[in-house]
Amino acid sequence: MTITITAFERSPDGGRGLARDMRVRWALEEVGQPYDVRLLSFKAMKEPAHLALHPFGQIPTYEEGDLALFESGAIVFHIAERHAGLLPDDANARARAITWMFAALTTMEPPIVDREIARLLERDETWYEQRLSVVEERIRKRLSELSGRLGAADWLDGEFSAGDLHMVSVLLRLKGSGLLNEYPNLSAYVARGEARPAYQRAFDAQLAVFTAASSG
Numbered sequence: 001m002t003i004t005i006t007a008f009e010r011s012p013d014g015g016r017g018l019a020r021d022m023r024v025r026w027a028l029e030e031v032g033q034p035y036d037v038r039l040l041s042f043k044a045m046k047e048p049a050h051l052a053l054h055p056f057g058q059i060p061t062y063e064e065g066d067l068a069l070f071e072s073g074a075i076v077f078h079i080a081e082r083h084a085g086l087l088p089d090d091a092n093a094r095a096r097a098i099t100w101m102f103a104a105l106t107t108m109e110p111p112i113v114d115r116e117i118a119r120l121l122e123r124d125e126t127w128y129e130q131r132l133s134v135v136e137e138r139i140r141k142r143l144s145e146l147s148g149r150l151g152a153a154d155w156l157d158g159e160f161s162a163g164d165l166h167m168v169s170v171l172l173r174l175k176g177s178g179l180l181n182e183y184p185n186l187s188a189y190v191a192r193g194e195a196r197p198a199y200q201r202a203f204d205a206q207l208a209v210f211t212a213a214s215s216g
């Protein structure tokens, strides 16, 4: 059955892999599933046709037959459950990999997104520098804890899993901030994720959308 996902017609990050359809593309590439992409303008994302698929008018969504999903975490989980390659067979190892998915999305990502919001929307506020420093300290605390847990391992728990896919995706949002560089094992972890052929294919496909939109 054909899988169709949605993505930005013109991604605000210039197609650098940060829009969350990247996580879905990466998961599909890891498990070897072909997919179609429906590109949406910001306007179309808020119109009834898309709101029927995504109550918050965002990307990504995922359609397969009569199944429609939203939320990148749920979509990647669904892909990982249906296809081999992203979750271990052993029940306990599988549960731990799922735990890392949640950890990435609910413990690591919120302060990282807070930093982006501050930099985007709060720059002109008198308290901006103070707020940024508080948010960055919260991020450092989490990075330090994660770095301690990862240690010298390649991946968070044995083989690469959907937990790593989400964690690497979340940490990538810090690229260019300098924060990640303070933790060499995390920088190397992210680089290992980016070096995966499936990641590269997904990245190239996402970048191609932006390049085509810019030249058109």
Ligand SMILES: N[C@@H](CCC(=O)N[C@@H](CS)C(=O)NCC(=O)O)C(=O)O
Residues within 6 Å of the ligand: 018, 019, 020, 021, 045, 057, 058, 059, 060, 070, 071, 072, 073
């Ligand atoms: N928790 C959601 C977040 C989705 C999200 O924030 N999507 C962004 C792109 S990465 C978006 O559609 N932004 C446009 C908007 O919110 O209007 C997920 O993981 O799928």
